[in-house]
Amino acid sequence: xxxxxxxxxxxxxxxxxxxxxxxxxxxxxxxxxxxxxxxxxxxxxxxxxxxxxxxxxxxxxxxxxxxxxxxxxxxxxxxxxxxxxxxxxxxxxxxxxxxxxxxxxxxxxxxxxxxxxxxxxxxxxxxxxxxxxxxxxxxxxxxxxxxxxxxxxxxxxxxxxxxxxxxxxxxxxxxxxxxxxxxxxxxxxxxxxxxxxxxxxxxxxxxxxxxxxxxxxxxxxxxxxxxxxxxxxxxxxxxxxxxxxxxxxxxxxxxxxxxxxxxxxxxxxxxxxxxxxxxxxxxxxxxxxxxxxxxxxxxxxxxxxxxxxxxxxxxxxxxxxxxxxxxxxxxxxxxxxxxxxxxxxxxxxxxxxxxxxxxxxxxxxxxxxxxxxxxxxxxxxxxxxxxxxxxxxxxxxxxxxxxxxxxxxxxxxxxxxxxxxxxxxxxxxxxxxxxxxxxxxxxxxxxxxxxxxxxxxxxxxxxxxxxxxxxxxxxxxxxxxxxxxxxxxxxxxxxxxxxxxxxxxxxxx
Amino acid sequence: xxxxxxxxxxxxxxxxxxxxxxxxxxxxxxxxxxxxxxxxxxxxxxxxxxxxxxxxxxxxxxxxxxxxxxxxxxxxxxxxxxxxxxxxxxxxxxxxxxxxxxxxxxxxxxxxxxxxxxxxxxxxxxxxxxxxxxxxxxxxxxxxxxxxxxxxxxxxxxxxxxxxxxxxxxxxxxxxxxxxxxxxxxxxxxxxxxxxxxxxxxxxxxxxxxxxxxxxxxxxxxxxxxxxxxxxxxxxxxxxxxxxxxxxxxxxxxxxxxxxxxxxxxxxxxxxxxxx
Numbered sequence: 095x096x097x098x099x100x101x102x103x104x105x106x107x108x109x110x111x112x113x114x115x116x117x118x119x120x121x122x123x124x125x126x127x128x129x130x131x132x133x134x135x136x137x138x139x140x141x142x143x144x145x146x147x148x149x150x151x152x153x154x155x156x157x158x159x160x161x162x163x164x165x166x167x168x169x170x171x172x173x174x175x176x177x178x179x180x181x182x183x184x185x186x187x188x189x190x191x192x193x194x195x196x197x198x199x200x201x202x203x204x205x206x207x208x209x210x211x212x213x214x215x216x217x218x219x220x221x222x223x224x225x226x227x228x229x230x231x232x233x234x235x236x237x238x239x240x241x242x243x244x245x246x247x248x249x250x251x252x253x254x255x256x257x258x259x260x261x262x263x264x265x266x267x268x269x270x271x272x273x274x275x276x277x278x279x280x281x282x283x284x285x286x287x288x289x290x291x292x293x294x295x296x297x298x299x300x301x302x303x304x305x306x307x308x309x310x311x312x313x314x315x316x317x318x319x320x321x322x323x324x325x326x327x328x329x330x331x332x333x334x335x336x337x338x339x340x341x342x343x344x345x346x347x348x349x350x351x352x353x354x355x356x357x358x359x360x361x362x363x364x365x366x367x368x369x370x371x372x373x374x375x376x377x378x379x380x381x382x383x384x385x386x387x388x389x390x391x392x393x394x395x396x397x398x399x400x401x402x403x404x405x406x407x408x409x410x411x412x413x414x415x416x417x418x419x420x421x422x423x424x425x426x427x428x429x430x431x432x433x434x435x436x437x438x439x440x441x442x443x444x445x446x447x448x449x450x451x452x453x454x455x456x457x458x459x460x461x462x463x464x465x466x467x468x469x470x471x472x473x474x475x476x477x478x479x480x481x482x483x484x485x486x487x488x489x490x491x492x493x494x495x496x497x498x499x500x501x502x503x504x505x506x507x508x509x510x511x512x513x514x515x516x517x518x519x520x521x522x523x524x525x526x527x528x529x530x531x532x533x534x535x536x537x538x539x540x541x542x543x544x545x546x547x548x549x550x551x552x553x554x555x556x557x558x559x560x561x562x563x564x565x566x567x568x569x570x571x572x573x574x575x576x577x578x579x580x581x582x583x584x585x586x587x588x589x590x591x592x593x594x595x596x597x598x599x600x601x602x603x
Numbered sequence: 604x605x606x607x608x609x610x611x612x613x614x615x616x617x618x619x620x621x622x623x624x625x626x627x628x629x630x631x632x633x634x635x636x637x638x639x640x641x642x643x644x645x646x647x648x649x650x651x652x653x654x655x656x657x658x659x660x661x662x663x664x665x666x667x668x669x670x671x672x673x674x675x676x677x678x679x680x681x682x683x684x685x686x687x688x689x690x691x692x693x694x695x696x697x698x699x700x701x702x703x704x705x706x707x708x709x710x711x712x713x714x715x716x717x718x719x720x721x722x723x724x725x726x727x728x729x730x731x732x733x734x735x736x737x738x739x740x741x742x743x744x745x746x747x748x749x750x751x752x753x754x755x756x757x758x759x760x761x762x763x764x765x766x767x768x769x770x771x772x773x774x775x776x777x778x779x780x781x782x783x784x785x786x787x788x789x790x791x792x793x794x795x796x797x798x799x800x801x802x803x804x805x806x807x808x809x810x811x812x813x814x815x816x817x818x819x820x821x822x823x824x825x826x827x828x829x830x831x832x833x834x835x836x837x838x839x840x841x842x843x844x845x846x847x848x849x850x851x852x853x854x855x856x857x858x859x860x861x862x863x864x865x866x867x868x869x870x871x872x873x874x875x876x877x878x879x
C-alpha cells in the first residue's frame with residue numbers, strides 16, 4: 095500500500111468511525127489528565143561542591159606528594175555517597191526509619207539512590223541532585239549528602255595516605271634487612287677468599303702461560319739432550335770398535351810392509367827357497383791371517399754389540415772426550431727432568447688456584463649485584479617513604495584535598511519530572527495518535543475491505559465504480575448536528591485540559 | 604478543468620433537454636446517436652406517456668434514496684452516470700440486462716440497482732426497467748405507492764396475468780419496475796422456469812431502448828445468482844466498504860461467468876458531503 099493510499103484510507107476511516115475517534119480522544123485526555131493530577135509532585139534540590147586539589151602547598155611539594163587520582167570523580171563520588179554508611183545516615187536523618195520499619199530500609203535505600211543524581215560539572219565541580227516529594231526534605235537530604243560526602247572523602251583520603259605510608263614503611267624495612275644480609279655475606283666471602291680480588295684472574299692466566307712456556311722450553315731442551323745422549327752413546331761405541339780394529343790391522347799392515355820390503359831385498363840376493371825368504375814369507379802370511387782374523391772379529395763385534403773396550407780404546411783421546419761429553423749430557427738431562435717436574439707441580443698449583451678463584455668470582459658477582467639492586471630499591475623506597483609521609487601529613491592537616499561548597503543547597507524553581515502540562519499536551523497528542531494508530535491497525539489486520547483499489551488488485555477485475563454514500567437531507571442535517579456536537583466535544587475536552595492545567599499552574603489543584 | 608471535462612459537463616447538462624431519436628428499423632448506436640431537436644416535456648417516449656403516473660418530487664426521490672438529474676454535482680449522481688456510460692459502451696449500442704448482486708446481505712445492491720435504473724432513465728433516449736429478483740427480502744415495492752401491486756410471484760403463479768400488468772411506473776420519467784410480489788420461500792423454480800425465460804426475452808426484445816436491471820439476491824443465494832446471471836448480459840457485483848471481504852468477493856466472482864463480469868461496485872465509501 096502506498097503512503098498516499100494509507101493517508102487517504104486513514105482519513106476516510108476516521109470520518110467513517112468519527113464517533114469512535116472522538117470517543118477515544120475524550121477517554122485518552124481524561125485518562126492523561128487524571129494521571130497528571132495523581133502523579134506525585136517531585137522537588138529537586140541540588141548543590142555543587144568544588145573539589146580543589148591545587149592548594150598553595152601542592153606546587154611547593156611538587157614531586158614529593160602524590161595527589162589522589164581524580165579520574166572519574168563522579169563515579170568515585172557515587173560510590174562514596176551510595177555506600178552503606180552514608181545511606182544509613184541519610185535514611186535516619188531524612189526520618190524514613192521513624193515512619194517505616196527498618197525492614198524496608200533496603201527498598202528505601204534503592205529508591206533514594208534512584209532519585210539522586212551525581213554528576214560532574216567541568217573538571218572539579220561535583221553536583222548532587224536529589225528529588226523528593228517533600229521540598230524541605232529534599233533540601234535537608236541534599237545538604238546532608240554534601241556534608242557526609244565531604245567528611246567521608248577527607249577521611250578516606252587520609253586513610254589512603256596512611257595506608258600507603260605504612261606499606262612503603264614496611265617495604266623499606268624489608269629492603270634494609272636484605273641489604274644488611276647481602277653486606278654480611280660479601281664480607282664473609284672476601285675474608286674466606288683472600289686471593290679472590292679484582293684482577294686475580296688475569297694474574298693467574300699470565301702465570302699459567304709462563305709455566306706452560308717454561309715447561310715446553312725445558313721439554314725441548316730435554317728432548318735435545320736425550321738425542322745428544324743417544325748420539326754420544328752411538329759415537330762412543332763406534333769409536334771403540336773402529337779404534338781397536340784399525341790399530342791392530344794397521345800394525346799388522348805396517349809389519350807386512352816392512353816384511354815385504356825385507357822380502358824384496360832378500361829376493362835380490364836369494365832364491366825363494368832361501369830360508370830367510372821362506373821365513374819372511376811365513377811371517378807375511380801370518381800377518382795377513384792376523385789381519386783377516388781382526389776383520390772377522392770386527393764383524394763379529396758389530397753383530398754381537400759393543401763390548402767392553404779394551405785399553406787401547408780407552409786410552410783413545412777422542413773416546414775419552416766423548417765419554418766426558420756424555421757424562422755432562424747426562425747431568426743436563428737429569429737437571430732438565432727435575433726442572434720439568436717442578437714446573438708441572440707449580441702448574442697444578444696455579445690451575446687449582448684458578449678454579450678456586452672462578453667460583454669465588456661468581457659468588458662475588460652475584461652478591462655484588464644483589465647488593466647494588468637492593469641498595470637502589472632501598473634508596474628509592476626511602477625517598478618514597480618521605481613522599482608518603484608528606485602526603486599523609488598533608489591529608490591529616492586537610493591540606494591535600496579541599497572541598498568547598500560552591501553552590502549552597504537550593505530547591506530548583508520548577509517541579510521536575512513529567513509536569514502537568516506534559517500530561518495535558520501529551521493527552522491531546524495521544525488522543526489523536528492512538529485512534530489513528532488503532533485505525534491503521536484495523537486497516538492492516540481487518541480482512542474487511544476499505545480500499546477500493548485493493549479489490550481490483552486482489553481479483554484482477556476492474557472496479558466498475560466507487561459509490562459514495564448518498565446523503566439524504568435528513569442525514570445531512572443529522573450529520574451537520576453530529577459534526578457540530580463532535581467538534582464541541584473535542585473543543586470541550588481541550589478546554590477542560592487547558593482549564594485543569596491553568597488551575598494546576600495557579601496551584602488551585 | 605480540461606477541455607474534455609468541460610465538454611462532458613456541458614453535454615451532461617444538455618442531455619436533459621436533448622432527445623436521442625431512434626432510427627426506424629435500426630438499433631441506435633450510443634455515442635453516435637443523432638441529436639435532433641429539443642423538447643419541452645421530459646417524457647418523450649409517447650407509448651409511456653399515457654400510463655405515466657404523477658412524477659415524484661425531488662423530496663420524494665430523496666426520501667426513497669433515488670438520485671435525481673437535478674443533483675448533477677452530487678458525486679453519487681456522477682458515479683451512477685459514469686456507471687451507466689460504462690455499461691452502454693460495453694453493450695455496444697444494444698440494450699442490456701444487468702444483474703446487480705451483492706457479495707453478502709446488506710451491501711446495498713438494491714440501492715445500486717434502483718439508482719442505476721434512475722441513471723438510465725436520465726437519458727431521454729433510454730428507458731429503465733427494474734426487476735426485483737430478491738424475492739426473500741424485496742425492496743423495489745417501496746418505490747411504489749401501492750406496495751401490494753402484483754409482481755413476479757403473481758406473474759409466475761397466475762397464468763392469466765399479462766406482463767404489462769406487473770410493470771409499474773414509479774413516478775420517475777422512463778422508469779418502470781416489476782416488484783417481487785408476494786413473498787415465497789422456494790423461488791429457484793421460478794427463475795429456472797420457461798416463463799421466466801419468456802418474460803426476459805419479451806422484456807428485452809420489446810423495446811430496444813429499454814435497459815433491464817435485475818436486483819438480485821445476495822451471494823448467499825448462490826444458486827439463484829447462477830440462474831439469474833444466465834439470464835443477464837452483465838453482472839455487477841456490489842461490495843460494501845468495511846463489510847465485504849476478499850474471500851466473499853472471490854466466492855461471488857467464482858459463481859459468475861468471467862465474460863459477464865463488468866466489474867465490482869464498491870459501495871458506501873465514506874466521503875465528507877458538501878454541507879450547505
